[in-house]
Amino acid sequence: xxxxxxxxxxxxxxxxxxxxxxxxxxxxxxxxxxxxxxxxxxxxxxxxxxxxxxxxxxxxxxxxxxxxxxxxxxxxxxxxxxxxxxxxxxxxxxxxxxxxxxxxxxxxxxxxxxxxxxxxxxxxxxxxxxxxxxxxxxxxxxxxxxxxxxxxxxxxxxxxxxxxxxxxxxxxxxxxxxxxxxxxxxxxxxxxxxxxxxxxxxxxxxxxxxxxxxxxxxxxxxxxxxxxxxxxxxxxxxxxxxxxxxxxxxxxxxxxxxxxxxx
Amino acid sequence: xxxxxxxxxxxxxxxxxxxxxxxxxxxxxxxxxxxxxxxxxxxxxxxxxxxxxxxxxxxxxxxxxxxxxxx
Numbered sequence: 001x002x003x004x005x006x007x008x009x010x011x012x013x014x015x016x017x018x019x020x021x022x023x024x025x026x027x028x029x030x031x032x033x034x035x036x037x038x039x040x041x042x043x044x045x046x047x048x049x050x051x052x053x054x055x056x057x058x059x060x061x062x063x064x065x066x067x068x069x070x071x072x073x074x075x076x077x078x079x080x081x082x083x084x085x086x087x088x089x090x091x092x093x094x095x096x097x098x099x100x101x102x103x104x105x106x107x108x109x110x111x112x113x114x115x116x117x118x119x120x121x122x123x124x125x126x127x128x129x130x131x132x133x134x135x136x137x138x139x140x141x142x143x144x145x146x147x148x149x150x151x152x153x154x155x156x157x158x159x160x161x162x163x164x165x166x167x168x169x170x171x172x173x174x175x176x177x178x179x180x181x182x183x184x185x186x187x188x189x190x191x192x193x194x195x196x197x198x199x200x201x202x203x204x205x206x207x208x209x210x211x212x213x214x215x216x217x218x219x220x221x222x223x224x225x226x227x228x229x230x231x232x233x234x235x236x237x238x239x240x241x242x243x244x245x246x247x248x249x250x251x252x253x254x255x256x257x258x259x260x261x262x263x
Numbered sequence: 264x265x266x267x268x269x270x271x272x273x274x275x276x277x278x279x280x281x282x283x284x285x286x287x288x289x290x291x292x293x294x295x296x297x298x299x300x301x302x303x304x305x306x307x308x309x310x311x312x313x314x315x316x317x318x319x320x321x322x323x324x325x326x327x328x329x330x331x332x333x334x
Contacts, residue, residue, distance in 0.1 A: 017297055022290035066278055069293045070307045
């Protein structure tokens with residue numbers, strides 16, 4: 001093992017599992033030894049993270065102390081004696097901290113570890129388990145919605161709503177009003193342009209081009225009168241109960257679909 | 264066995280610096296949740312909520328966004 005020895009790993013496990021005298025010295029040493037070089041690489045490669053390596057390491061130590069038991073050591077009720085898995089978990093935590101940090105600093109682009117200087121060390125496979133709850137799960141929800149066979153204005157409404165919430169930190173009610181204000185005068189083509197543009201500024205969101213192309217195809221479809229769907233006004237789709245109630249209803253429909261698929 | 268209180272769990276989940284007090288709290292909580300499934304699940308649940316809030320909330324809204332709203 002290139003980053004820490006088997007003995008160090010077991011010493012760390014021993015220190016962390018002595019319930020009467022838990023201690024973090026070896027955990028911190030291992031984290032520093034394993035991650036510091038990569039963290040420096042990330043910081044050098046990402047403008048908003050310049051000179052933040054010490055702050056990032058502090059955040060990493062804090063997260064490790066808080067998550068070591070629930071995130072790694074106890075798996076299915078037994079001690080997880082897996083040094084290789086621990087190394088991968090360390091990098092997962094570090095990568096998440098880096099992403100959160102960059103997000104806080106307003107980064108629109110993140111250095112991704114596929115350039116020579118900041119590549120993840122050989123043999124490191126970032127476990128996405130910790131990501132699953134937030135970024136990966138959220139991205140999956142976007143996929144489910146964009147893949148849905150609902151009429152195209154419905155997924156467009158959901159995606160716009162989520163972008164408004166994610167960008168503005170709004171409540172659901174405020175976001176519903178914003179969606180109506182934003183989209184009321186738009187046609188569906190303009191809505192998709194808005195979505196594409198806004199989604200590029202959210203670092204955790206990876207909208208799949210194929211899915212967007214599928215949406216474009218739906219927008220190109222014509223109705224029985226020969227009118228292209230993309231040219232139709234968003235407001236033409238409102239139901240009798242009004243704009244806000246329609247938006248809310250469409251978002252609920254998509255949420256139900258997500259619930260069914262995600263479980 | 265004495266279970267963790269909600270205050271202890273919240274204080275643990277929201278630790279944001281390494282101080283002597285925080286390390287003692289972390290040691291006590293981590294020591295307990297190693298042997299107590301019930302409290303471990305509670306801590307996990309609080310951590311999940313805390314993580315999702317960190318992931319979702321954007322404290323600052325950039326001005327371009329509101330310009331786009333006005334268009």
